[in-house]
Amino acid sequence: MDTLRSIALFVAAAFAEIGGAWLVWQGVREHRGWIWIGAGVIALGLYGLIATLQPDAHFGRILAAYGGVFVAGSLTWGMVMDGYRPDRFDVIGALVCLVGVAVIMYAPRPE
Template identity: 40%
Template structure:
């Protein structure tokens, strides 16, 4: 469930940020901001669905999924194929996220 939430959140964040990119850098209509803002709000809400006792750990784990989704966006939407350095960097990020999420630790007192 966590991976699905992270993947959906990544798509929502990238789409929302791309709407701003399109408006500011690609001279698209300001109306692109309407779905962009909605998409960013969806992204923020989705991250609250991750089961964790602390928000920072949810965000850290999400970061690797975001990076991988960004490279997929690069390829699928922008037509630029990720190179080996992109893929190596994504693998390192996934390994780091796994350590953060799966590492044994005592419960956090809030």
């Protein structure tokens, strides 16, 4: 159950962080204004809060693993929101990152 909760939290964190960064990008680079930027800042704050809800208590482990989730999530976000088409090296790199996440977070460790 902890593994499913952890995965759900990683997905929620990715949505908040990538979505927040995208909103700030839209506000600044696409000139959509301060409301977009403010919404992005709030979403980025939510990302920080969501990360603290992970069952594992080690900050370094959580953030290191989240880096891999961020890589895969960013490519997915780009596909959905901006029409980005990853090439095979993007996909391979994202899969390598997700394998790294699994090793960091879910490998059996002595108690």
